[in-house]
Amino acid sequence: MPEFMKSKTVQTTLAVADALSFYCAITIVALMLTGAFRDDQNFSYSLSTTAGGGGNRLPVLNRRPCDEIYVVGEGETLHTISDKCGDPFIVEKNPHIHDPDDVFPGLVIKITPSSSSSSSGS
Numbered sequence: 001m002p003e004f005m006k007s008k009t010v011q012t013t014l015a016v017a018d019a020l021s022f023y024c025a026i027t028i029v030a031l032m033l034t035g036a037f038r039d040d041q042n043f044s045y046s047l048s049t050t051a052g053g054g055g056n057r058l059p060v061l062n063r064r065p066c067d068e069i070y071v072v073g074e075g076e077t078l079h080t081i082s083d084k085c086g087d088p089f090i091v092e093k094n095p096h097i098h099d100p101d102d103v104f105p106g107l108v109i110k111i112t113p114s115s116s117s118s119s120s121g122s
Contacts (some may be wrong), residue, residue, distance in 0.1 A: 072107040086113040 066085035078090050078100050087093075091100050094109045 066111045068111055070109050070111045072103055072109065074105045074107055076103070076105075078103055083110070083113075085111045087111050098121060 066087075070081065070085065072081065076099075082088055082090055090096075090109060091097055092110070093112060097103070097107075097109070
């Protein structure tokens, strides 16, 4: 009889371990999906359509061009960042940049987009 109880305990332990691993896997997948959509916080709703007229008004997502703190990526220049972010005064607002041609991946810069860059498309 002790052998039977030992077998029953092992089976119960394995069933509990299987259930826990299943719930852990579900939790990890949920966290990964939540993290994947975290970048969508930069979107805001606008009650206009890109097509222009018509009675069919659907909300359109407008993406902010850049965050206030920007990390330079591979192959980017101050000119491309300025065009992308709408900030023509990057060098003036970042005194740690002594040479505008000496920009490298990983450099952290402050971005202040101009108010005219917030309108996208015509």
